[in-house]
Amino acid sequence: MPTWQERIEYFDYTNTERIVMWVSLVCMLFIVMVGALLVKYRAHRTIRAATPSFCLLTCLGALLMLMMNLFSHSTMNSADCEAQVWTITIGFTLLFASLFSKTFRIWYVPEKHSNLCGHCVRFMR
Secondary structure (H helix, E strand, C coil), X not given: CCCHHHHHHCCCCCHHHHHHHHHHHHHHHHHHHHXXXXXXXXXXXXXXXXXXXXXXXXXXXXXXXXXXXXXXXXXXXXXXXXXXXXXXXXXXXXXXXXXXXXXXXXXXXXXXXXXXXXXXXXXHC
């Protein structure tokens, strides 16, 4: 097993690692553009219906999960190894917590106002 010093001295990217890094960077740029568009058009009716705060949290979680790819292909040291674990964990938590929160809200609102929307509640059961 190579030591940390040997890994740093003889570190070279393979073609597959380069492709993964470039695809991750392109996806990260796309997510940043989507986030910027969400902020710009947050007053639009469709974006308000999608709850922009949850959409931005989903984008932030996806961005953190993609950052893990950059840390996994950088020079090997303990900080990069810790960053891999934390970015994937926090990113996954943010992404799916916002999705589950939106799903819960969709379920909770008709259930709470069942006298206003009785056919919605019957359809969901």
